[in-house]
Amino acid sequence: MNEKKPDNNLIVATSPHVHAPINIQKVMGEVLIALIPAVIASLYFFRLYAFKVLFIATASSVFFEYIWQKVNKQPIRINDLSAALTGILLALTLPPTIPWWMIIIGSMVSVILGKQVFGGLGHNPFNPALVGRAFLQVSWPQAMTTWVTPFDAVSTATPLAIKKLGLQEVIPSYFDLFLGNCSGSLGETSALALILGGIFLIKREHIFAITPFTYIITFIIGILAFGQDVLFHVFSGGLMLGAFFMATDPVTTPMSKQGKFIFGLGCGILTVLIRLKGGFPEGVCFSILIMNMTVPLIDKYTIPKPFGVKKG
Amino acid sequence: MKNLFTFYGGVHPPDQKNTSNHPIEEMPIPEKVVIPLIQHTGIPSKPLVSLGDTVLENQKIAEAAGHISVPIHSSVSGKVTDIRAFLHPVIGKPVESIVIECDGKHRVFKPEKTHVDYYRYSPKDLIQVIKDAGIVGLGGAAFPTHVKLSPPKDVIINNIIINGAECEPFLTADDRLMREYSKEVIEGTKIIMYIMDAMKGFVAIEDNKQPAIEIFKKIVFNEPNIDLAVLPTHYPQGAEKQLIKVLLNREVPSGGLPLHVGVVVDNVGTAYSINRAVKEGENLYNRIVTVAGNGIETPKNIKVRVGTLISDIAKFCGGTTKDLAQVIMGGPMMGIAQTSLDVPVLKGTSGILFFTKNDIIDRQYFDCFRCGKCIRVCPMELFPNALSIYIENGRIDEAKAFHPLDCIECGCCAYTCPAQRPIVQQIKWAKTQINKK
Incomplete structure (x- = not known):
């Protein structure tokens, strides 16, 4: 902006003339770093199954981003790592045994329908990875709810499904749920790994603690209100992945702290209602997508008062 | 020592204050100076001299044109050779300026009267002295100081803050001034406090200037009404609203001024200049400037006459490097990039930074992704x-x-x-x- 070169070759531009050592690639890179514990946990518990899902989702997400930008004659920006991040996040929401072609379709939906059709990074109203997952869930519900046990990959149901449908299977201990030693999506299983990543993101100031905090607290209060097993519900399913990595996606969540609080509150209430009263055993994905829709409205009514304007 | 509050936000750019241990050098009188008639916020001054006039150093050459305006003084002795539009470093367009060719005789205009015992004069008289000396805020905005010191009658000022935060990277001019002229800064502070009838004064310094802090610790020990405030290094700590918030936990109302919360904030350089003007009758025609950056051979802190061209300053500092790519007047966060080296130093110029190609930031930008x-x-x-x-x-x-x-x-x-x-x-x-x- 306003850049021009006068005769003496001095570069003229407006202040500031220095910039912090940060760019989009570094931000996305640090979110990927925060996902490393969850990725390692998924590889540990689901071995080659996890590797297959992670690899196909990431590679095809980047591929579809590249193709879209190429076809539309846009600058190629796969280096900013946002497509790779979408791919990894999508993979972490998928069951280990999902067929390879569904992963590719999911990635395509995530990147193209979830993000690029709206104008690319920064313009998408919905979390791209969750758009992909929701698409797969309603298109192939069978494959999206086929689960296996860790290590030996024996067919089983998720702890949430066991509980909801009253199946005759053993529910894992709280400790196994916390570590991720249970059936479920790749990255939804290990609460420990996700919390570690979340703390990293908060420390590095990429997300505000208020979103996951409000989400989880609201969720706990909701579960208690229905007289259900709190520890079981908190550590099973996709709550941690959703709270730390999906509900904090800056593009699709409110800007202000009050907005983030309302967003977390809404996600918590919806997740409880879907899990306990709805048709699905898990409600994190749809809760966040529904709350994504409310973001422009929340943003409109939560513009904070600036410095020097009386608060309250 | 004062306990502090905090302000929201801010950043921590690398402070790069590599010239903090370079003592102030007085730059020799240049061959010519170019003195623009707009050097302050407000109405441009009106010239009092015409082509061919001989002027003395310290002599008034332009008068104030209203309340929010100040006179301008010649920074050299010599002859007025031109009065014409000349490229202005802040406005970026040519502005009417007085060009004076120096005679090298260093003849100084002696004021009729000085006010060494300033407390024998009324605040009103002293404000007039400050106005006549052409004093403006030396932190950068160059707002006429006498206006700041004349609040509406119903306003009570109880605190004076002398701003030595110097939170912009690279700049060390205020740091050097505080180290080398600490007594004058404190005297200036006392004059301001006397004028405003303020109970308490603070000298605020960021904690990356330990030598200056040590000096002021000793000085304020003997000044019961002046406190030293050591601030964390945190940009924009020196912005007046943030400074007031940190020191006094008061928020200047939106659209308001520090006086609305009973405070006057002045830069350390302004306090120093007030002392000079009141006690010695020296008008504001020189100042301390930091010359720094990789694009200049020998970075320095210099005492320079208002109107000296940047090109002359560059020569005095060993010349620019071959890969010079950008020249900034002020600090890197808020300073103004120059289109030419033939622009003069103003009353409000705190630094001149010479950046090489490697220092230039990438200006390509992308869509906002709302990272917050x-x-x-x-x-x-x-x-x-x-x-x-x-x-x-x-x-x-x-x-x-x-x-x-x-x-x-x-x-x-x-x-x-x-x-x-x-x-x-x-x-x-x-x-x-x-x-x-």
């Missing part, structure tokens, strides 16, 4: 990202909902934006559009 880092750093608690998006699309009316006029233009948002968006530039542009209406 600008919201975290905005010390005015605004939504820079929303402002940026609306302004980029020309939707100024909608941008107004996000309080663009409260922006202090510190640049934290643009500094920190991962998409390298020119946020503060856009807001500055929107402000001019709104103010036009």
Whole structure:
């Protein structure tokens, strides 16, 4: 902006003339770093199954981003790592045994329908990875709810499904749920790994603690209100992945702290209602997508008062 | 020592104060000086000299044209060779200026009267002395100091803050001034406190200037009404609203001035100049300037006459390097890039930075992805990202909902934006559009 070169070759531009050592690639890179514990946990518990899902989702997400930008004659920006991040996040929401072609379709939906059709990074109203997952869930519900046990990959149901449908299977201990030693999506299983990543993101100031905090607290209060097993519900399913990595996606969540609080509150209430009263055993994905829709409205009514304007 | 509060946001750019141990060198009198008639915020001064006139150093050559205006004094003795429009470093356009060719005789105009025993004079008299000396805020904005010191009658000022934060990277001029002229700074502070009838004065210094802090610790020990405040190094600590918040936990109301919360903030250089003017009758025609950056051979802190051309300063500092790419007047966060080296130093010039190709930042920018880092750093608690998006699309009316006029233009948002968006530039542009209406 306003850049021009006068005769003496001095570069003229407006202040500031220095910039912090940060760019989009570094931000996305640090979110990927925060996902490393969850990725390692998924590889540990689901071995080659996890590797297959992670690899196909990431590679095809980047591929579809590249193709879209190429076809539309846009600058190629796969280096900013946002497509790779979408791919990894999508993979972490998928069951280990999902067929390879569904992963590719999911990635395509995530990147193209979830993000690029709206104008690319920064313009998408919905979390791209969750758009992909929701698409797969309603298109192939069978494959999206086929689960296996860790290590030996024996067919089983998720702890949430066991509980909801009253199946005759053993529910894992709280400790196994916390570590991720249970059936479920790749990255939804290990609460420990996700919390570690979340703390990293908060420390590095990429997300505000208020979103996951409000989400989880609201969720706990909701579960208690229905007289259900709190520890079981908190550590099973996709709550941690959703709270730390999906509900904090800056593009699709409110800007202000009050907005983030309302967003977390809404996600918590919806997740409880879907899990306990709805048709699905898990409600994190749809809760966040529904709350994504409310973001422009929340943003409109939560513009904070600036410095020097009386608060309250 | 004063206990402190905090302000929201802010950034921590590398402070790069490599010239902090270079003592102030007095630059020899240049061959000519170019003195613009606009050197302050307010109405341009009116010239009192004409072509061919002989002037003395310290002599008034332009008078104030109203209340919010100050006179201007010659910084050299010599002959007026030209009065014409000359490229202005801040406005960026030619502005009427007085060109004086130096005679090298160093003849100084002696004032009729000095006010060494300043407390024998009324505050009103002293304010007139300050106005006549052409004193403006030396921190950068160059607002006439006598206006600041003449608040409306119903306003009570109980605190004076002398701003030695110098939070801009690279700049060390205030640091050196505080180290080498600490007594004058304190005397100036006392004069301001006397004028305002203020109970308490603070000298505020960021903690990256330990030698200056040590000196002031000793000095304020003997001054019961003046306290030293050691501030954390935190940009924009030196912005007056943030400084008042940190020291006194008072928020200057939106659209208001420090006087609305009973405070007057003056730069250390201003305090020093007030002391000189009141006690010695020396008008404001020179100042301390930091010359730094990789693009200059020998970085220095120099005492330089107002009107000296940057090209002469560059020569005095060993010349510029071959890969010089950018020249900035002021600090890197808020300073103004120059189109030419043939521009004069003004009363408000705190630094001249010479940047090489390697120091230039990448200005390519991308769409906002709402990461919110600008919201975290905005010390005015605004939504820079929303402002940026609306302004980029020309939707100024909608941008107004996000309080663009409260922006202090510190640049934290643009500094920190991962998409390298020119946020503060856009807001500055929107402000001019709104103010036009």
